[in-house]
Amino acid sequence: MNTEIFTNPIVIALLVLLLAIAIAFLVYYLKHRNRVNALKDEYGKEKESLVEKYESDNEEQRLEYKKEVSSLNEKYHNDTTLLNNKLSSLRQFTVDKGEYLTDLSLIQLKERLVRDEKIRETDMYILSNVYLPSRNYTNTRKIDHLVLTRTGIYLIDSKYWKGHILHGVDESNFEELPYIESFFDLLDLDKSKEQTLIFEKSDDKNVSVNYYNDTIEETKISAEKLKNVFKLQYDVVPMLYFNPQDNGNYSISNYSTDPSIKVLVGEEELENFFLKYVFHGRFQYTVKDLDEIAEAIFQLNP
Numbered sequence: 001m002n003t004e005i006f007t008n009p010i011v012i013a014l015l016v017l018l019l020a021i022a023i024a025f026l027v028y029y030l031k032h033r034n035r036v037n038a039l040k041d042e043y044g045k046e047k048e049s050l051v052e053k054y055e056s057d058n059e060e061q062r063l064e065y066k067k068e069v070s071s072l073n074e075k076y077h078n079d080t081t082l083l084n085n086k087l088s089s090l091r092q093f094t095v096d097k098g099e100y101l102t103d104l105s106l107i108q109l110k111e112r113l114v115r116d117e118k119i120r121e122t123d124m125y126i127l128s129n130v131y132l133p134s135r136n137y138t139n140t141r142k143i144d145h146l147v148l149t150r151t152g153i154y155l156i157d158s159k160y161w162k163g164h165i166l167h168g169v170d171e172s173n174f175e176e177l178p179y180i181e182s183f184f185d186l187l188d189l190d191k192s193k194e195q196t197l198i199f200e201k202s203d204d205k206n207v208s209v210n211y212y213n214d215t216i217e218e219t220k221i222s223a224e225k226l227k228n229v230f231k232l233q234y235d236v237v238p239m240l241y242f243n244p245q246d247n248g249n250y251s252i253s254n255y256s257t258d259p260s261i262k263v264l265v266g267e268e269e270l271e272n273f274f275l276k277y278v279f280h281g282r283f284q285y286t287v288k289d290l291d292e293i294a295e296a297i298f299q300l301n302p
Helices: 009-094 097-115 180-187 213-229 266-278 287-300
Strands: 124-132 141-149 152-161 163-169 195-201 207-211 237-244 250-254 262-265
Touching (some): 097 124, 097 152, 097 266, 124 287, 141 266, 141 287, 152 213, 163 262, 213 237, 237 250, 250 262
Parallel strands (some): 152 237, 163 250, 237 262
Antiparallel strands (some): 124 141, 141 152, 163 195
């Protein structure tokens, strides 16, 4: 090996220079790395501080928003409760005694059926004073009572009355009941169509006669409209219910051959109808269906 190379002053100088450069680079690298690490630590702490500040501000805003929403909800609840109380009071004054007693009979019937575990609470809705607005709101229909059950929907027109009813009489009954022809003539009624006559004692010497055929036809139309408005799958059953005043002397003779409407008299007949035809019939609606129908009705009757 040639040792002259390592003894050459120029080579030695170059080696010393390279060593100095390497040492300088190493020193610079170590200082720079420490500076980078210090900056990383500083950045990390600043980032953590910013995140904590953001989370703190966000939590403060969330709590403030929650408090504001809670306050608005409370105000809404108080306002709607007050409004509902006013509406309830208004309805109390707009419902006549007959409708009130019918509603009470239906509610008590449902409570008894639920208590006896024959139905669940959700199997039956009882709604009163339901309004069906027309497109131009000039022909709004008022429904006294709606009973929603899984076996059908029933529309009830309630009458508070006293006396005796001849339901569904026409000229085919004149031979059996000759006296009623004179009433047809007196009231100018169509003898070929079924009529419902009510005989009430006005006083000790007088008897008044009224007819309810128009009411029956209107009840049928309301039932059909209810079906169409809410797009129900099955027909709504129209019912005319006579609630006798003070449970006095009354009777009904049914000569009707029209099965499209039910005419009932007295609380016992009303209860027996629902017990017989409603809760032993074939299911038409689910509980979910009844909820949706009731909610749709509530939307039209806030």
